Amino acid sequence: MLTIEMICRLFEQGGGRIYAGEQVTQLEHALQTATLAQKAGADIELVCAALLHDLGHLVNDKGDTPTARGIDDLHQYCMLPLMRHLFGPAVLEPIKLHVEAKRYLCAVDFEYLLHLSPDSRRSLHLQGGVFNPTEVSEFLRKPYAQDALKLRAWDDRAKVPGMKTPTLAEFVPLMGACAARKQSSELAHS
Numbered sequence: 001m002l003t004i005e006m007i008c009r010l011f012e013q014g015g016g017r018i019y020a021g022e023q024v025t026q027l028e029h030a031l032q033t034a035t036l037a038q039k040a041g042a043d044i045e046l047v048c049a050a051l052l053h054d055l056g057h058l059v060n061d062k063g064d065t066p067t068a069r070g071i072d073d074l075h076q077y078c079m080l081p082l083m084r085h086l087f088g089p090a091v092l093e094p095i096k097l098h099v100e101a102k103r104y105l106c107a108v109d110f111e112y113l114l115h116l117s118p119d120s121r122r123s124l125h126l127q128g129g130v131f132n133p134t135e136v137s138e139f140l141r142k143p144y145a146q147d148a149l150k151l152r153a154w155d156d157r158a159k160v161p162g163m164k165t166p167t168l169a170e171f172v173p174l175m176g177a178c179a180a181r182k183q184s185s186e187l188a189h190s
Helices: 004-014 026-039 044-052 055-059 089-108 110-114 118-126 133-141 145-157 168-188
Strands: none
Touching: 004 026, 004 055, 004 168, 026 044, 026 055, 026 145, 026 168, 044 089, 044 145, 044 168, 089 110, 089 118, 089 133, 089 145, 133 145
């Protein structure tokens, strides 16, 4: 199980790695995604989800650009069990669904598909490809699907070399507030 301190350590240890096929690091991508969420007025859980959405790449480290070797690291799933004690569904579900959001967007917006980076196209194929009409409908009925679509939009834009963002340390209180909300919710339901 991860703590906030351990999450920060993961970013410190692996966050300097280049984000597959892009010109930013894993940490820069995370900070940019969270910053875009904040600027859009997202609630703290969705900002936290934006910050942590790709943490699975660091937890399930398959080396540089695993998609080029035909590997799907399942990053959207692998770290969820490690954070369920810390964060609630408003943080974890958009993370879990952000890959499905890409598959959905490719199904409903051909322009979106055309503008995917080469690595995103490779991962799309490995992640199951473009949704069919039934999958599109099923995705839209899932709780947090709309949050996952917002997260996906920020994720896609968070690849700007040199973009100014708050530091990881500046997001620690936000992660702490999300963890406190989960604990408070659990106490209220016990």
